[in-house]
Amino acid sequence: MATTAVDVAAAPTPPPRRNSRRLTLRRTFIGWTFILPNFIGFAVLTLTPVVILFYLAFTSWNAFGQANWIGLENFQRLITDGTFHTALANTAYYAVMHIPLTLAASLGLALLLNHKMRGIAFFRTVAFFPYITSIVAIAVVWNMLFSPDSGPINQFLMALGIDNPPGWTTSATWSMPSIVLVSVWREMGYYMLLFLAGLQAIPRELYEAARVDGAHAIQRFWNVTVPSLRPTTFFVTVILTIQSFKILDLILVMTDGGPGTSTLVLAQYIYRKGFEENDFGYASAVAVVLFFICLALTVVQFLLNKRREV
């Protein structure tokens, strides 16, 4: 009886093991066939250039011929390069203003447009519209609005009795705030959409429970909405931070880094050194620095988020 039981149990075991291995292999193979087309694209268009970039950062290269290995020379040059320091400071200045403002504006818009009311789709579309408009068109139009003498903004300020309105993009002090204003206006619609999705995922019961407990609107916002939106806020902050440090297009069209170097940012400095001065090795070194800044900030944000979750 016992032997039969063993025989019965032992005999059929090997075939299923072989089968399950084959099944695993098949599943892996199917998985790879799904990933592969995308991965090949990523490897050729993103990964390889990134790897080459890291190599080029240690060379001197003018796009033709062989890149000459110069070790850490490019990075030593960065330490004493005043314009690099200016670009770094400007980039940080932009990010410090842009991130909280965009967060506040997009969350505010999302809260405002999260109600059931007539024409809500229209208002949501209006808020999202700047994001899908060409950046060049936006820059040209805003530049005209900001024009120091004939622009509507200063005309309005002067009508209000302000005699000496700012020069906006033509003033070294106001050029960066002007750009931040335009970029917040442009991007808030996109992040609003993410916040709206987050808001709609919050269970109604939480608000009802809070109401039963006697919480007023502000308390409900701080104790229900904000904690429930944490995953969305985290995602938005990470993306916003990376985007802010990589800012280029809007500045290129609006001020081209000027007046002087008042709006020169790291991405434009990389473009200048690489494509205008054909100093690709040095440009790569700046790009590596920018990469590590973005990486470090993202890691810090993940750690902070983890700690908060615990």
Place this chain on the structure above:
Amino acid sequence: MKRTLLTGAAALAAAALTLTACSGDADGGSNGGDGGGDASAVDTITLAGWSLSTTPEFQVLADAYQEQNPDITVELKEYDATEYDTQMIADLAAGSAPDMYVLKNLKNFFTYQDGDQLLDLSEVASGVSDEVTGMDAYTVDGATYAIPYRQDAWYLYYNKDLFDEAGIEYPDGSWTWDDYAATAEELTTALADSGSDALGTYQHSWQSTLQGFANAQVPDADLLSGEWEYLVPFYERVVALQDAGAQMDFGAVTTNSVTYQAQFGTQEAAMMPMGSWYVATLLAQQESGDADEFNWGFAPAPQVDSSTTDMPVTFADPTGIGINPAVDADTAAAAQDFLAFVASEDAAAALAEIGITPAITSDAVTETYFSIDGIPTDETSQFAFSTHEVLPENPVAAETAALQNILNDAHSAILAGTVSPADGIAEAMDRAQSEVLG
């Protein structure tokens, strides 16, 4: 799993590095420079150009050559006008560039020449007429790498109708920059009195409109020295013109995306320093209605002092064509034949017919140029066209682009009024020393 990923990444990195190293080796070689090719074995050669529908000069050269050489076709390959050099560098590095390419911006000639991307054309150059200007700009250590077909020059354009309205005499070719500035202010006042809102002059926002003249006209001016005090008076003059309201503010120009063609073409300014290419543009725009109909002329550019008014000094870079060293010997021979034609008087006449200033301005070419319909034929305009010394805007060197970028920052800061001319230039000189020259 982690190890597999790491190994994979390492293999990829190695492959990428090998690839770059390989392309490096390939770039070094050149097949076409040996000479001895047979041009008749080739039936098509390719030439790079930009904005072909609005820049007819390449087609004009190709057609004129084909007329004399029916067996060979010059095929044009279009590039983007603003990203021309970036795209060309990428194509040359990838081995997919055309047989011949135009050196659109002289400041990038160094990159191509230093990167072994231009065939030595000394043999063609030695056979070219002495009258061809701009060859020196393409000559490095005695070897010539491109053949100029076009040599622009900067003039002072003026609106005769607005001068008449203000009751002020036209520029006569003897002006210094101080005369120019004084007249701009006088014109503004007089035009305002007569009810016109046109300003005395319009200097476009480019750094060339100031620095180009200063680099060419100031004796001993040397961009590469990093000693740029000579620019200060040029800036002080323009800042004063802006303050006096005789010239549009730099801020207004940049924030409103003002174009120089609209500013002069719709009579918003009575004078404008601009390159010779604008003659053809203005004629075309008056024809199409994009510019007003008015009488105009061009005079030699104002000078630093009266000592150079007999042979006015102006600036502009030559435009030349070079040969991609990756071509085979036969194609190189055919391309060299085309370049010899490009510098000939026949090609110059064909270019002059469409309002382009060729590299040769002989009497015959001058006559062709001034027979264009609508072109001003007064003595001052003819003198400005035929008599001048043109110097390149910038010297050709590895540091030029970096120094120019620093000067461009100073340019926008000074003209936007965020810093005084003297302080702005001093700051630029410090940057040049610490970042480029030091």
